[in-house]
Each structure stands twice: as C-alpha cells, then as structure tokens.
Amino acid sequence: MELWFTEKQTADYGITAKITKTLHTEQTEFQDLAVIDTNEWGRMLVLDGCVMTTIRDEFVYHEMISHIALSAHPNPQKVLVVGGGDGGVMREIIKHKTVQKAVLAEIDGRVIELSKQYLPEIAVALTDPRIDVRVIDGIAHVKEHKQEYDVIIVDSTDPIGPAVGLFAKEFYENIYAALKEDGIFVAQSESPFMHGELIGRVQKDVSAIFPITRLYLASIPTYPSGLWSFTIGSKRHDPLQIADEQRASELVTRYYTPSLHRAAFTLPAFVEELVK
Amino acid sequence: MELWFTEKQTADYGITAKITKTLHTEQTEFQDLAVIDTNEWGRMLVLDGCVMTTIRDEFVYHEMISHIALSAHPNPQKVLVVGGGDGGVMREIIKHKTVQKAVLAEIDGRVIELSKQYLPEIAVALTDPRIDVRVIDGIAHVKEHKQEYDVIIVDSTDPIGPAVGLFAKEFYENIYAALKEDGIFVAQSESPFMHGELIGRVQKDVSAIFPITRLYLASIPTYPSGLWSFTIGSKRHDPLQIADEQRASELVTRYYTPSLHRAAFTLPAFVEELVK
Numbered sequence: 001m002e003l004w005f006t007e008k009q010t011a012d013y014g015i016t017a018k019i020t021k022t023l024h025t026e027q028t029e030f031q032d033l034a035v036i037d038t039n040e041w042g043r044m045l046v047l048d049g050c051v052m053t054t055i056r057d058e059f060v061y062h063e064m065i066s067h068i069a070l071s072a073h074p075n076p077q078k079v080l081v082v083g084g085g086d087g088g089v090m091r092e093i094i095k096h097k098t099v100q101k102a103v104l105a106e107i108d109g110r111v112i113e114l115s116k117q118y119l120p121e122i123a124v125a126l127t128d129p130r131i132d133v134r135v136i137d138g139i140a141h142v143k144e145h146k147q148e149y150d151v152i153i154v155d156s157t158d159p160i161g162p163a164v165g166l167f168a169k170e171f172y173e174n175i176y177a178a179l180k181e182d183g184i185f186v187a188q189s190e191s192p193f194m195h196g197e198l199i200g201r202v203q204k205d206v207s208a209i210f211p212i213t214r215l216y217l218a219s220i221p222t223y224p225s226g227l228w229s230f231t232i233g234s235k236r237h238d239p240l241q242i243a244d245e246q247r248a249s250e251l252v253t254r255y256y257t258p259s260l261h262r263a264a265f266t267l268p269a270f271v272e273e274l275v276k
Numbered sequence: 277m278e279l280w281f282t283e284k285q286t287a288d289y290g291i292t293a294k295i296t297k298t299l300h301t302e303q304t305e306f307q308d309l310a311v312i313d314t315n316e317w318g319r320m321l322v323l324d325g326c327v328m329t330t331i332r333d334e335f336v337y338h339e340m341i342s343h344i345a346l347s348a349h350p351n352p353q354k355v356l357v358v359g360g361g362d363g364g365v366m367r368e369i370i371k372h373k374t375v376q377k378a379v380l381a382e383i384d385g386r387v388i389e390l391s392k393q394y395l396p397e398i399a400v401a402l403t404d405p406r407i408d409v410r411v412i413d414g415i416a417h418v419k420e421h422k423q424e425y426d427v428i429i430v431d432s433t434d435p436i437g438p439a440v441g442l443f444a445k446e447f448y449e450n451i452y453a454a455l456k457e458d459g460i461f462v463a464q465s466e467s468p469f470m471h472g473e474l475i476g477r478v479q480k481d482v483s484a485i486f487p488i489t490r491l492y493l494a495s496i497p498t499y500p501s502g503l504w505s506f507t508i509g510s511k512r513h514d515p516l517q518i519a520d521e522q523r524a525s526e527l528v529t530r531y532y533t534p535s536l537h538r539a540a541f542t543l544p545a546f547v548e549e550l551v552k
Binding site: 006010011012013014015016017018038039040041057060193217219220221225226227253254255256257259260262263266267268269270272 | 282286287289290291294314333335495496497503529530536538543544545546
C-alpha cells in the first residue's frame with residue numbers, strides 16, 4: 001500500500017509526496033501537527049495540513065529570512081524571532097558572530113519539543129547559550145518591549161489560525177517600537193503567484209510605518225508556487241546594502257551569497273506591480 | 277465527481293490540479309498529448325504526463341527563454357526555435373523589431389495544430405508573416421544549416437523520449453556551426469533542485485564548445501520544484517550584458533525586465549556549485 005500526503009495549497013491545486021513513515025500526529029493547543037518522512041523531501045513538519053519545513057529544502061527559507069536583514073545591519077547584537085519554533089532561523093542567526101542574544105517567541109511549545117525530537121538538523125541551535133527559548137505569544141512580547149532589538153524576524157505560518165495577528169498593521173507598529181533606532185525587521189509574506197493581494201497590503205502597511213520598505217524573493221520548492229516573498233522594513237539601513245561584507249562573505253550557506261543578497265531584490269515585472 | 281490531474285514529477289512527488297474539463301487527449305506519432313482545463317492554472321498542455329505550459333504561468337517560461345538571448349544580441353535578425361510548437365516562444369521573439377525571420381522546427385505537427393485550436397493566446401504569433409513554421413526534425417535542420425542564425429532557442433521537452441537528442445553534445449556542436457560568427461544559443465535545462473547532474477553536464481558540454489557559457493534562472497510554478505534553469509552559449513556577446521537597452525526596455529512583458537535580465541544570472545550557492 002502506498003500512502004501519499006497531499007497539501008491542498010489552494011482549493012484546486014496541491015503538491016503530493018509519497019510517505020515512507022508517519023512519525024507523529026497531534027492536535028496541539030493551537031494547530032494540527034504532523035511529522036512525516038518522504039523520499040523526495042526527507043522529513044517534513046506539517047502544520048494545519050501545510051508543509052512548514054522539509055529537511056531537503058529548509059535551507060532556502062531559513063537562510064533567506066535571516067541573512068538579508070542581519071547582513072544589512074552593521075552590528076546586530078540582539079535579535080527576536082517571532083514563531084520559528086523549529087529552530088531553523090536561530091541556527092542561521094547565530095552564524096553572525098555579532099549576535100549576543102536571540103529570543104525565540106514561539107506560541108506553541110509542542111512545535112519546539114517535536115522539532116528537537118524529530119528535526120535535530122534544524123533545531124540544533126536551540127540549546128545554544130545565546131538563545132533564549134520562550135513559549136510565549138510573540139504579539140504580546142513585541143508589544144511589551146521598546147527600543148530593544150536590532151533585528152526582528154517574523155517566521156510565521158500562513159495568515160490563517162494562530163498567525164492572523166502577525167499580518168496586522170498594529171503588529172508592525174509594535175515591531176517598529178520594539179526595534180532600536182536603526183533596527184530592521186523582516187517577515188515571510190507568502191507567494192507572489194498565489195497571494196499577490198496580501199503582499200501588496202503588507203507592503204502598504206509596512207511602508208506607512210518604516211522609512212525603508214522592500215520586498216525580496218527566494219525559491220522554495222515545497223511552498224505554494226515555489227516562489228516566496230519576504231517583506232523587510234528598516235529604520236535606517238537600506239536592506240539592499242550589505243553593511244559588513246566580511247561578515248556576510250564568511251557565512252557558510254547553501255543558498256545565500258552576498259551577490260544573491262542584492263539580486264534577490266530585483267523583482268519580476270508582475271511582482272513590481274504588486275508592491276507599487 | 278471531482279477529477280484531478282496529477283503529474284508525478286519524480287517517482288515520489290508530484291503536483292495535482294482539479295480538472296474542470298478534458299478537451300483533448302491523443303497519442304501522436306511522438307508522444308501522449310492532452311489539453312485540460314483547470315481552475316488554478318487555466319488551460320494546460322500536457323505531453324507524456326508532464327505539464328508543458330499553462331495559460332496562467334506560461335509567460336515566465338516564454339519570456340525568459342527568449343528575451344535574454346535576444347536582448348544580449350545587438351541585432352538579431354534570423355532566429356531558429358527547436359521545439360516550441362505551442363508558439364509561445366515565437367510570440368516573444370517577434371516583439372523584437374530587429375527580427376526579420378524566425379523558423380520554427382517542431383517535430384510533432386499535432387502540437388502546433390492543437391495549440392492553435394486550444395491555446396490561441398500562446399499560439400497567436402504562428403500566423404505572423406515573419407514566422408516560418410516547419411514540421412521537421414530540429415536536430416537534422418540544425419545539422420544542415422551553417423552560419424545562418426543569429427539566435428537559436430531550444431524549447432525542448434524533458435530529456436526523455438523525442439527530446440533526448442536535444443541534450444547531446446553533438447547537437448550543441450551543430451548549433452555552434454549553425455550560428456553566425458556572433459550568434460547566441462539558449463536551451464531550457466531543467467531544475468537545479470531536481471536535475472543538478474544534468475545541468476552540470478550540459479554546462480560542461482556547452483562550455484567546451486562556446487567561449488561564453490552561462491546559466492540563469494526563472495520561477496515557473498508548474499515545473500518541477502518551481503525553479504527552472506536555462507543554459508546559454510555565446511560566440512561573442514556576453515549574455516549578462518544587454519546589447520540594446522532601448523529595445524530591451526520597450527518589451528511589453530510580465531516577468532522579464534532589463535534589471536531582471538542581469539539578476540537572473542546571480543545563482544544561489546548550491547547552483548553555483550553545479551556549474552563550477
């Protein structure tokens with residue numbers, strides 16, 4: 001008998017992968033969670049039926065949500081990750097030697113525990129002494145802290161269920177306040193092919209708050225359409241520029257390079273239209 | 277009853293789309309051919325079970341396989357397309373006003389006929405007086421012509437079945453001979469995530485023949501992994517450079533822009549490794 005996992009990425013379209021083993025399924029306090037093994041993508045973390053990360057292509061997402069903002073900042077010391085319980089973003093953040101403290105604000109403790117158990121390649125950094133793992137509501141945490149962070153990374157699920165508030169204008173206003181005077185924030189902002197309206201709305205909201213707002217892209221095969229966007233808001237430093245070329249060029253990565261940093265902001269014509 | 281089309285892009289992975297109508301299925305002399313309607317991607321042309329083109333995302337492939345080589349050439353007058361019976365590449369080629377003649381060498385006449393019937397948005401240019409549509413073997417045509425073309429575009433299916441010869445070193449040698457002294461050729465060369473070995477082999481073969489060889493990328497949601505590569509070999513002009521900025525900037529496109537032309541050659545780290 002063959003078992004296949006199918007993610008309906010829309011009502012009419014999806015991806016499907018042969019399952020070799022179902023390791024865990026659970027209804028947590030916040031979402032449906034599954035860990036499955038597939039031949040094509042290796043082990044997968046699935047939340048509410050959507051692929052969050054796979055061993056084979058996770059490097060793209062985790063490198064690209066982290067290194068652009070961190071490399072654009074001249075001296076990122078204190079970093080906040082909202083969401084990101086699998087630990088992949090943290091693994092990338094601590095590659096920057098300037099970073100002294102990184103706070104993980106993950107609302108669902110089960111994502112952290114099961115990632116440590118089943119996805120050690122991704123969760124590897126969560127025991128690093130620079131990392132402060134907290135099972136808390138990231139929205140509340142951002143609201144309570146002022147002028148504290150150099151970089152804030154919003155590693156959210158899709159804008160349904162627990163993540164809705166992470167796509168709200170009020171949240172971006174609180175992020176602005178939680179950043180130091182030259183802080184930078186970045187959020188995953190879905191697919192230009194699938195969620196163009198959302199991208200335009202986020203761009204509008206962020207640019208009403210931050211003096212510098214930009215969109216960049218990366219190719220993530222297991223995410224809807226394979227093309228993913230990230231919205232970046234910055235108080236002072238232009239994210240297009242690398243603040244410390246030496247630090248950026250020393251990163252050990254499989255997708256990010258300093259050249260790609262700059263190229264990722266060059267948008268296809270139809271995506272330029274979305275952010276106009 | 278819901279009908280879904282599933283393309284197994286590998287033995288263990290695929291994409292699946294709800295079918296609203298099956299318009300045509302046929303075993304041609306060369307391949308299995310189907311035309312289906314889907315909500316998500318619009319009308320699809322499917323050859324041997326693989327999505328060749330869809331109304332919703334065809335613009336990426338057709339623009340990106342055409343405009344880079346054509347914009348890198350200062351005066352492309354005579355162009356050959358090997359494959360490409362749907363006509364999408366021709367539609368893009370004739371946007372360049374320098375082009376006086378474009379030959380289509382498609383081995384399967386049924387692809388041309390059915391594209392005209394079912395995909396008029398894509399096949400629209402095939403009746404243009406500058407276009408010479410021939411139902412012939414492109415490999416033989418290339419072999420028989422010397423120093424004739426400014427640009428040759430290889431718009432092939434995957435390297436199985438009728439397209440195997442379009443990925444052979446001998447074919448690239450014959451393309452070199454069929455090009456004028458400053459000619460440029462480009463071929464679709466599959467996905468960096470899925471077909472890394474093939475990309476490396478094509479790069480090696482082409483760079484043994486052409487003084488300038490480069491790889492560039494574009495995001496095509498319905499192709500395996502969503503990230504697609506194109507290999508370009510040039511006798512004189514560097515494809516990274518746009519030869520005629522005016523002509524390139526006047527193109528009416530939805531993906532290609534002169535800025536994206538240059539950015540498309542900036543490769544993620546793991547793709548740089550493939551072409552080293």
